[in-house]
Amino acid sequence: xxxxxxxxxxxxxxxxxxxxxxxxxxxxxxxxxxxxxxxxxxxxxxxxxxxxxxxxxxxxxxxxxxxxxxxxxxxxxxxxxxxxxxxxxxxxxxxxxxxxxxxxxxxxxxxxxxxxxxxxxxxxxxxxxxxxxxxxxxxxxxxxxxxxxxxxxxxxxxxxxxxxxxxxxxxxxxxxxxxxxxxxxxxxxxxxxxxxxxxxxxxxxxxxxxxxxxxxxxxxxxxxxxxxxxxxxxxxxxxxxxxxxxxxxxxxxxxxxxxxxxxxxxxxxxxxxxxxxxxxxxxxxxxxxxxxxxxxxxxxxxxxxxxxxxxxxxxxxxxxxxxxxxxxxxxxxxxxxxxxxxxxxxxxxxxxxxxxxxxxxx
Amino acid sequence: xxxxxxxxxxxxxxxxxxxxxxxxxxxxxxxxxxxxxxxxxxxxxxxxxxxxxxxxxxxxxxxxxxxxxxxxxxxxxxxxxxxxxxxxxxxxxxxxxxxxxxxxxxxxxxxxxxxxxxxxxxxxxxxxxxxxxxxxxxxxxxxxxxxxxxxxxxxxxxxxxxxxxxxxxxxxxxxxxxxxxxxxxxxxxxxxxxxxxxxxxxxxxxxxxxxxxxxxxxxxxxxxxxxxxxxxxxxxxxxxxxxxxxxxxxxxxx
Ligand SMILES: Cc1ncc(C[n+]2csc(CCOP(=O)(O)OP(=O)(O)O)c2C)c(N)n1
Numbered sequence: 001x002x003x004x005x006x007x008x009x010x011x012x013x014x015x016x017x018x019x020x021x022x023x024x025x026x027x028x029x030x031x032x033x034x035x036x037x038x039x040x041x042x043x044x045x046x047x048x049x050x051x052x053x054x055x056x057x058x059x060x061x062x063x064x065x066x067x068x069x070x071x072x073x074x075x076x077x078x079x080x081x082x083x084x085x086x087x088x089x090x091x092x093x094x095x096x097x098x099x100x101x102x103x104x105x106x107x108x109x110x111x112x113x114x115x116x117x118x119x120x121x122x123x124x125x126x127x128x129x130x131x132x133x134x135x136x137x138x139x140x141x142x143x144x145x146x147x148x149x150x151x152x153x154x155x156x157x158x159x160x161x162x163x164x165x166x167x168x169x170x171x172x173x174x175x176x177x178x179x180x181x182x183x184x185x186x187x188x189x190x191x192x193x194x195x196x197x198x199x200x201x202x203x204x205x206x207x208x209x210x211x212x213x214x215x216x217x218x219x220x221x222x223x224x225x226x227x228x229x230x231x232x233x234x235x236x237x238x239x240x241x242x243x244x245x246x247x248x249x250x251x252x253x254x255x256x257x258x259x260x261x262x263x264x265x266x267x268x269x270x271x272x273x274x275x276x277x278x279x280x281x282x283x284x285x286x287x288x289x290x291x292x293x294x295x296x297x298x299x300x301x302x303x304x305x306x307x308x309x310x311x312x313x314x315x316x317x318x319x320x321x322x323x324x325x326x327x328x329x330x331x332x333x334x335x336x337x338x339x340x341x342x343x344x345x346x347x348x349x350x351x352x353x354x355x356x357x358x359x360x361x362x
Numbered sequence: 363x364x365x366x367x368x369x370x371x372x373x374x375x376x377x378x379x380x381x382x383x384x385x386x387x388x389x390x391x392x393x394x395x396x397x398x399x400x401x402x403x404x405x406x407x408x409x410x411x412x413x414x415x416x417x418x419x420x421x422x423x424x425x426x427x428x429x430x431x432x433x434x435x436x437x438x439x440x441x442x443x444x445x446x447x448x449x450x451x452x453x454x455x456x457x458x459x460x461x462x463x464x465x466x467x468x469x470x471x472x473x474x475x476x477x478x479x480x481x482x483x484x485x486x487x488x489x490x491x492x493x494x495x496x497x498x499x500x501x502x503x504x505x506x507x508x509x510x511x512x513x514x515x516x517x518x519x520x521x522x523x524x525x526x527x528x529x530x531x532x533x534x535x536x537x538x539x540x541x542x543x544x545x546x547x548x549x550x551x552x553x554x555x556x557x558x559x560x561x562x563x564x565x566x567x568x569x570x571x572x573x574x575x576x577x578x579x580x581x582x583x584x585x586x587x588x589x590x591x592x593x594x595x596x597x598x599x600x601x602x603x604x605x606x607x608x609x610x611x612x613x614x615x616x
Pocket of ligand 1: 585
């Protein structure tokens with residue numbers, strides 16, 4: 001029987017992790033995502049599934065715990081919000097460099113610095129363009145509902161192991177804090193050590209047995225030509241991901257002359273804005289990128305022949321809009337609209353911005 | 363004269379390389395303590411027959427390539443974070459024997475939070491702490507453990523306490539933490555010291571097998587390249603200057 005609940009986005013992350021057979025969660029408190037670890041501690045999954053939950057001494061320690069667990073072939077995760085995610089960046093690039101699978105949740109708040117505890121979408125560059133040092137990519141999933149907070153935990157782990165790559169759920173304070181109806185998933189058992197050896201024994205540190213060479217998890221390569229080769233291997237992997245894993249949603253696009261492009265909570269606001277605009281006779285639709293890396297570039301390009309202008313709506317000073325412009329290549333006008341610092345745009349503001357910036361072309 | 367083949371018989375063997383050591387040529391400088399301690403860890407793993415059970419976490423530092431020298435599964439950790447990495451491995455794979463191997467810059471400077479908290483939680487791990495009083499890998503800069511007055515490339519006139527603070531005896535701090543069960547300070551500069559050091563490593567690994575919490579072994583070490591002394595002179599300098607400040611012996615054995 002389907003298991004429906006009314007839950008907060010953050011609580012759902014915790015519940016979904018337990019149900020998806022997650023082996024370990026390592027975190028450090030920060031608003032607006034502390035409910036994730038709080039829910040786990042209340043639920044005591046170690047009694048139920050054996051899942052390890054540990055409050056680390058810092059985000060730095062937490063991400064390095066994730067590194068250690070992932071290196072054993074375990075399904076491990078961490079969560080934080082913007083300042084904490086900044087601290088994790090060294091660990092994240094090590095994880096990408098060692099090609100380890102893991103799940104990282106960022107419930108974004110406004111910045112820079114300590115900023116605000118209110119929702120924002122100002123960590124797009126950090127999540128999508130690298131964040132840490134070196135040439136690497138995260139697979140970035142952007143949930144727009146509490147249901148997707150649930151669904152993307154499983155999807156995130158699946159993609160992480162499929163590509164041996166860290167996956168980030170780029171959420172925000174709205175999605176993390178709001179309550180919605182959610183259908184929870186079935187319980188999946190955690191992998192046994194035998195299953196892990198069978199699936200990932202070729203690389204995971206499961207203990208050196210006489211039948212194989214010792215496994216080494218490292219991101220170090222002192223020989224430049226070999227490092228370059230490895231960089232090319234990563235580029236190839238990201239290409240495959242770009243070809244196969246682009247996800248998006250289209251709303252009211254069939255007859256649209258104008259387009260909102262928005263992800264996460266901004267896309268929810270745009271849905272209401274579409275209603276208001278259409279009541280005024282403006283034919284506007286929404287393209288919602290679900291994966292931010294890989295980005296639906298080709299999808300955007302395929303829509304351009306029918307579109308007169310695009311408004312990228314995001315709660316930032318204009319970050320994702322750069323990827324829209326890269327896709328559009330100047331073929332139609334592209335403008336950005338957003339509120340900052342934890343301010344959330346109203347649907348009417350969004351419609352007004354569409355009228356002023358795109359339709360009147362100011 | 364006896365043929366060499368006559369002598370090379372198993373019954374005449376008095377010393378051999380541990381099977382847990384690989385055939386790779388070690389990257390350490392002559393006289394460096396890292397190589398000796400690697401050998402001791404390999405011997406202990408072989409004697410305990412725990413090659414399949416052992417997972418090593420190596421640091422950023424001269425021993426970053428330790429994974430090339432011991433034939434066990436390894437994870438290379440970010441600078442200072444080996445105790446956090448080891449924490450997760452030990453918790454997620456409690457059937458394994460996990461050890462973190464760290465230098466003094468790694469453990470006592472950039473990674474102080476991780477080592478203190480892992481020890482305070484009493485993680486069931488071994489920590490091997492190579493204290494050579496200097497940053498070896500990056501070319502001999504001042505470490506948290508550099509002695510007062512000791513010249514390094516970032517304290518060219520000798521460590522000035524007013525400028526850089528006091529050398530840190532982190533092992534004394536670690537011994538205060540209830541999570542630790544065995545805390546000792548060893549050296550490896552004479553055959554007797556090597557034997558004692560090996561005994562301590564063995565005890566630490568036994569402790570982890572017995573799930574007794576954190577065992578912490580500092581090895582007061584030399585860095586002849588960083589100290590700009592010959593290996594022999596380095597040992598003499600260590601005995602004369604390091605040992606009075608970093609006193610050898612067990613700090614805690616529960
Ligand atoms: C975050 C970060 N900071 C600095 C470095 C550069 N670095 C590499 S090794 C090292 C010092 C290592 O010294 P120590 O831990 O004493 O080990 P040793 O080399 O002496 O064995 C430093 C600072 C790094 N790799 N990563």
